[in-house]
Amino acid sequence: MRRLSGTALVVLGLLALRPRSGYEIKQTIDKTTRFFWNASYGQIYPELRRLAAAGLVEGEAAPRGGRARTVYALTGEGRRRLEEWLGEPDFRVDIRDEGLLKLFFADLLPGEAALGLLRVRRAAHERILEQLRQIESGPQFVGGRAYPDVVLSYGIGFHSWAVGWCDEMERRLAREAAKAAKAS
Amino acid sequence: MRRLSGTALVVLGLLALRPRSGYEIKQTIDKTTRFFWNASYGQIYPELRRLAAAGLVEGEAAPRGGRARTVYALTGEGRRRLEEWLGEPDFRVDIRDEGLLKLFFADLLPGEAALGLLRVRRAAHERILEQLRQIESGPQFVGGRAYPDVVLSYGIGFHSWAVGWCDEMERRLAREAAKAAKAS
DNA sequence: GAAGTCATGTAAACGGTTACATGATTTT
DNA sequence: AAAATCATGTAACCGTTTACATGACTTC
Numbered sequence A, B: 001m002r003r004l005s006g007t008a009l010v011v012l013g014l015l016a017l018r019p020r021s022g023y024e025i026k027q028t029i030d031k032t033t034r035f036f037w038n039a040s041y042g043q044i045y046p047e048l049r050r051l052a053a054a055g056l057v058e059g060e061a062a063p064r065g066g067r068a069r070t071v072y073a074l075t076g077e078g079r080r081r082l083e084e085w086l087g088e089p090d091f092r093v094d095i096r097d098e099g100l101l102k103l104f105f106a107d108l109l110p111g112e113a114a115l116g117l118l119r120v121r122r123a124a125h126e127r128i129l130e131q132l133r134q135i136e137s138g139p140q141f142v143g144g145r146a147y148p149d150v151v152l153s154y155g156i157g158f159h160s161w162a163v164g165w166c167d168e169m170e171r172r173l174a175r176e177a178a179k180a181a182k183a184s
Numbered sequence C: 001g002a003a004g005t006c007a008t009g010t011a012a013a014c015g016g017t018t019a020c021a022t023g024a025t026t027t028t
Numbered sequence D: 001a002a003a004a005t006c007a008t009g010t011a012a013c014c015g016t017t018t019a020c021a022t023g024a025c026t027t028c
Helices: A006-017 A022-031 A041-053 A076-087 A098-104 A111-137 A147-183 B006-017 B022-031 B041-053 B076-087 B098-104 B111-137 B147-183
Strands: A057-061 A070-074 B057-061 B070-074
Touching: A006 A022, A006 A041, A006 A057, A006 A070, A006 A076, A006 B098, A022 A041, A041 A057, A041 A070, A070 A076, A098 A111, A098 B006, A098 B147, A111 A147, A147 B098, A147 B147, B006 B022, B006 B041, B006 B057, B006 B070, B006 B076, B022 B041, B041 B057, B041 B070, B070 B076, B098 B111, B111 B147
Parallel strands: none
Antiparallel strands: A057 A070, B057 B070
């Protein structure tokens, strides 16, 4: 039994909440999981086929007018596999952050440029924070479920912390730059 | 001029600090950038060849005894390309966190199991935090450079925050579970 | 003499992004 | 009539991980 791909996991998870078409799955991802788990059409449609071939989901033709449409639903086996994955309490922190890589090498840059990196970084966190706060104050985005809000609170907490960190670093580096200028 | 791959960027950055063999590059990554930017031998060696072919690095045979060894150094063009990338103040937050995905769907799990996810998550952050603190208290890991320490402080700050968040969530969920049990 | 580390690499499989393509329906 | 959105997909490309392979030198 092969391990399910990342895309398979979001797809199964969203279908467990209710049946959807590939298009609707993508819409939902764009509104919810994209902040920590994205997926593109180029993955979703082939994945739905694979999952259907493996018997974890079932597609049913559900055209709207003359427009073709296939709605997928979890099978019993699909639910079993999803719950199996959910139940495994493995967890690996796997961060890939190009901004941090840049910052790591920022000594190679003239003094003010590194400050620019931090400002751009802070702005990016602020932008996401705004989006998350809008979701927070909007209608419950996944009705009757508690954990999406837990994850949302993580997002808000993390990006708030990150904004604060950038802020503090900017101030510290500006202070040190001023001191260095005075000493010279 | 094609965009440099992630692996190319770490490789160029580390070679800018000083010339190294592919093996030494990997050693350094394992001690430093792996916490936010990893790379495997399977990428590093082919990448060094590509970079050499493109004229961004130069390899020189530097055998140790009968053991073959190639030490690579940045060329002028390599340094130019590295600085070009460092100077671009673009920044995209691109998070992929399987743990959060699990948590997002945790309503499908029996009550105590979700708490388990949080505990495992906290433990993972604590483990990394320990490693980072050891690096912090150890000898300056990249001599004479300020920004590696900035990035280290980010790591310590982030994982500390994450441990705190897990802690708080665990308490909140336990409280709610107790209340629910009482009410039934 | 065995185990560990230095050193370099290849091949296969996998996963994901991007761009492209098509056509119907709905809204302005 | 045009633009936006619904809906589905394919193909090419890129990058990463993992497993495998080899051999020399060093340390116990």
